Amino acid sequence: MKKIILGTIIIGFIIACSSSSSGGSGGTTDNYDRSALLVNLADNIIIPAFQDLETELSALTEAKNNFVATPNQANLEALRASWLTAYTAWQYVEMFNIGEAETVLYGFQMNIYPTNIDDISANINSGSYDLTHPNNNDAVGFPAVDYMIYGLADNDTDILTFYQSENYTSYLSDLIDQMKSLTSSVLTNWNSSYRNTFVSQTGNTATSSLNKFTNDFIYYFEKGLRANKFGIPAGVFSTDPLPETVEALYAKAFSKDLALEALSAVEAVFYGDAFSGSGSGESFESYLISLDRADLVTEITTKFEDAREKIEALDDSFYDQINTDNTKMTEAYDALQLLVVSFKVDMLQAFDISVDYLDADGD
């Protein structure tokens, strides 16, 4: 009897409540298609970005071959141009540290900076090295090539003299071949099998690709973009600024461009914009909207615009910017930090993602 009364009360409350407060958005259609999100990421963003990088690295390899065969000023300039194009393409790939890229520590072999001149010199002089060894992570990849083509000496004539030595030509050659071969292997893995694995894991578990991708995305934004490109050189984590830790230190003039490309890459993932530049699909943005969090999307959009504005106000060379007016650099850092808050706190809360490190009971 009491049970019936209780049941009636419960039902009564439910009816009373749902009629009063669920008005507006009908609650029956928000079954978000997470696999469409993963498909869009894989097919329209990730794989095309890797393909582009591979193409650019092939061009870089070719330019390198020409240069190694004939180390003259014209070939050096062609090599530098190819390097910059490939480095730009890399900015669209760095955050995808998942699948084979994660297994082989791809990112660690492609873009650890500041590069270690001593390690590079030691490798060149000894002539024998294992470029995949973790100890060589700071002697390989784009930053090492940056040093090899811009940093060996103060002027190009002196740089070119280094390439009279076979040790130098073969190290440069090995660096670029290694970057190309790593990239091809990661791309092949995406094309052959990983794409389907990636797309199928829509679950909310610590190891599903949806959750890992989300965590990787935020980790990249916080570490790869905010800290590495801005925070560390601006001295945010140290007592003094460390301008020699900027990306593309030796080429000098490109740190801003690379950072802006990286920001565009992050935006494209957030909004689900295809790498080809046309069309967009399911994304974190549309997922948030399906969860009734358009307010957060607006907030993030504003913060993206602010951050871009702050970065655009900087000198082409972050090295020069830090040395002349570091405040502008820290302002850009602060603007990016606000995005970290939105991603790490608000977006993760909205998705209620299971995270792998929280292995303990809840209440």
Add this chain to the structure above:
Amino acid sequence: MSLSSYLNKKTNAAPLAVFRIAFGIMMCLSIVRFSCHGWIETLYLQPKFHFSYYGFSWVKPLGNYTYLLFIVCGLAALCVAFGLKYRLAIITFFLSFTYIELMDKTSYLNHYYFISLLSFLMIFLPASAYFSVDNLIRKKTFKNVPKWSIDSIKLLLGIVYFYAGLAKLNSDWLLRAQPLKIWLPSKYDLPIIGDTLMHQTWFHYTMSWSGMLYDLCIPFLLLYRKTRIYAFVLVVFFHVFTRVLFPIGMFPFIMIVSSLIFFEADFHQKIISFLKLILNKLSFSSKRVPHLKIYDYYTINFKKATLTIVGLFFILQLTIPFRYLLYPGELFWTEEGYRFSWRVMLMEKMGIATFKIVNAETGAFFYVDNSDFLTPFQEKQMSFQPDFILEYAHYLGDHFTSQGHKNVQVFVDSYVALNGRLSAPFIDKTVDLYAQKESFKSKFWILPFKDDIKGL
């Protein structure tokens, strides 16, 4: 019925004996499970720094002896189950378990607190009066125990449920269906209900309201004989369901088994007969059991003192959850008076806290990478709880001072998102936390909550 005649009432000892056995076994299993998950290492041995409860900073993990502490705790639980040296066993259990919980408040859970309280209460209950190894040792057994001793367990359970229900009487829970509106849709990969129910708005509200009604009503439905069996079915359903949805470990099972205490004595007698049958099968034949002298009633030694302690215990239990009223500001935001109040699964709160170490004289500063000092779990818990933030700020201040930094000031730039609201600044970033002391006073450096949550 006067109080004194109530206190003299007696009742069958079987429910208390069954409760003791079940409690001991559950606790022993919990300890084993805890260590199997490797949590002794990850929660107590790996962190460089531990968050202490105010006044208990002397309670720290004991290095490798921490394992010994867990072994002692598990064995004590087993002794409680057997009723072997019961009083010593339950005191040992209470002390070792509570010590474990005090080592680091990062892992605070309401149900660990519940177990500390329950084991404290059980120190004063004659739970080994019947069907215990102590009976065999002392060659005597008791048929009846004071009625209040069983009722006190019911009361404690009742408080846990009822207060948990009261805590749900707020606008976030009832009118916004938060935080279930965040949590349930993320369970989309559950079989069957995952993509049919979990994202439905009406379902979020149903769960919120029925959860609130369940908590408020269940103690009374369990007390009332006619509804008891249905109430128990509800208990089982509710706890199994929440276990499926949320990572809440052993707690649901502990609550299900505990609520058996509400059943009549003959039910518990059946359980004991069944246990006896098993013991016989295992060749503990009753012939080998020494002849026990049977007493009708277990009289409590130091009755007055015991009753005073138990009475005070309950007065505290009834008042402590309301201590938040002494603090200004929104409880969910400041968390001043939030713990130890049966506020279970009420909030989805996340934060980010970036600490800035400043030289007061030169103004030079740098930010701290929290992962240099905290485990990810500690960092997560720290980032939205002011007392954690303060304690960590002091730790950082001490650390960098000892590293030779001068005139150290510690500031924090922090943001917190509560129940699906946009994140907002949390701590006043102009206040040097290194100069602030922990106390029971309100923390003025918590920025005000910009929204309004109505209710208890």
